[in-house]
Amino acid sequence: MTFTAQILTLYPEMFPGPLGTSLAGRALAEGKWACDTINPRDFTTDKHRSVDDTPAGGGAGMVLRADIMAAAVDHAVARMAEKVRSSRAQSRDGLAASDVSTSLDTNGDGSLATVSGEPDAVSGEPNSVSPEPVEPKATAGERRLPSEKRGSTGSPLTDTPPTAPILAMTPRGKPLTQARVREIASGPGVTIICGRFEGFDERLFEARAIEEVSIGDYILSGGEMGALVLLDACIRLLPGVMGASSSGDDESFENVILEYPQYTRPQIWEGRIIPEVLRSGDHAKIAAWRKQKAEEDTRLRRPDLWERHRDNPDQSPSGAQEKDKDKE
Numbered sequence: 148m149t150f151t152a153q154i155l156t157l158y159p160e161m162f163p164g165p166l167g168t169s170l171a172g173r174a175l176a177e178g179k180w181a182c183d184t185i186n187p188r189d190f191t192t193d194k195h196r197s198v199d200d201t202p203a204g205g206g207a208g209m210v211l212r213a214d215i216m217a218a219a220v221d222h223a224v225a226r227m228a229e230k231v232r233s234s235r236a237q238s239r240d241g242l243a244a245s246d247v248s249t250s251l252d253t254n255g256d257g258s259l260a261t262v263s264g265e266p267d268a269v270s271g272e273p274n275s276v277s278p279e280p281v282e283p284k285a286t287a288g289e290r291r292l293p294s295e296k297r298g299s300t301g302s303p304l305t306d307t308p309p310t311a312p313i314l315a316m317t318p319r320g321k322p323l324t325q326a327r328v329r330e331i332a333s334g335p336g337v338t339i340i341c342g343r344f345e346g347f348d349e350r351l352f353e354a355r356a357i358e359e360v361s362i363g364d365y366i367l368s369g370g371e372m373g374a375l376v377l378l379d380a381c382i383r384l385l386p387g388v389m390g391a392s393s394s395g396d397d398e399s400f401e402n403v404i405l406e407y408p409q410y411t412r413p414q415i416w417e418g419r420i421i422p423e424v425l426r427s428g429d430h431a432k433i434a435a436w437r438k439q440k441a442e443e444d445t446r447l448r449r450p451d452l453w454e455r456h457r458d459n460p461d462q463s464p465s466g467a468q469e470k471d472k473d474k475e
């Protein structure tokens with residue numbers, strides 16, 4: 148099935164951007180993933196097509212309006228539901244996965260919004276107070292898929308296929324991890340909301356099942372680069388993209404440690420020689436050396452990762468595990 152990336156962005160021309168080249172670009176051309184953008188500006192109602200307004204309480208900058216962003220999100224949810232449904236139907240009909248993307252550009256109609264989307268729970272009026280809040284606020288980064296929010300059987304713990312999560316890029320979100328990337332990559336797709344200006348009106352996250360995600364403790368000018376990072380991390384795991392399957396056993400690959408150091412020819416460079424063990428041809432010794440270096444470097448460079456690894460020591464170094472898999 149084609150992995151569908153939907154990106155809500157004021158700058159659709161930034162996609163696929165760098166993901167149109169190399170590994171991801173090839174996978175895109177082969178229909179292993181599809182890249183669709185939705186511009187929140189298309190959901191504005193005023194003649195200036197404004198998506199933002201000044202912050203309540205004062206302060207610098209502008210804030211993305213909840214009503215406009217929610218309208219774009221609702222559209223994205225309906226469209227994703229339609230894509231997943233038609234993609235699954237076509238898979239059942241035995242069509243090649245690469246044929247699926249061509250049929251994915253139709254907009255979902257209102258009737259589809261309930262397939263994996265949110266019902267119109269909150270009025271579109273920005274200042275109206277919903278008499279019956281649909282759902283208490285999810286804590287930042289809490290991973291609730293839309294289907295789980297509705298109490299359906301779409302949970303990853305059941306046999307039901309996983310739904311595509313809706314993510315918002317924000318430095319206030321839960322830091323992105325390889326484990327989460329693997330979960331997302333194993334599903335049908337992802338919708339990513341890119342912020343701009345000072346970010347989002349908080350009520351957007353109260354009213355919709357959106358997972359807030361951060362790509363690190365620094366501030367970007369917009370969520371687009373974060374979306375590209377997340378998609379790149381997902382795409383390389385899609386079946387057939389790196390010549391290895393991303394499904395199955397690795398789902399619990401959560402507490403990675405750093406990779407061991409790598410070397411290549413020339414054997415001597417500026418008087419520095421590749422460690423003797425790596426030239427020995429003794430695979431057992433090489434594996435032991437790599438394990439020891441990976442642990443040592445993790446302990447010194449990333450005490451936080453090391454701590455987690457100690458609680459769960461059955462994990463391989465990140466790169467080692469994936470590279471060995473690729474050779475299969």
Ligand code: SAH
Nearest residue numbers: 316317342345346361362366367369370373
């Ligand atoms: N005023 C906000 C920053 C806004 S930066 C704050 O201090 O929290 C504008 C947009 O860039 C954000 O809405 C978000 O979409 C994106 N962004 C910036 N830094 C990010 C990060 N570390 N991770 C994910 N998205 C980020």
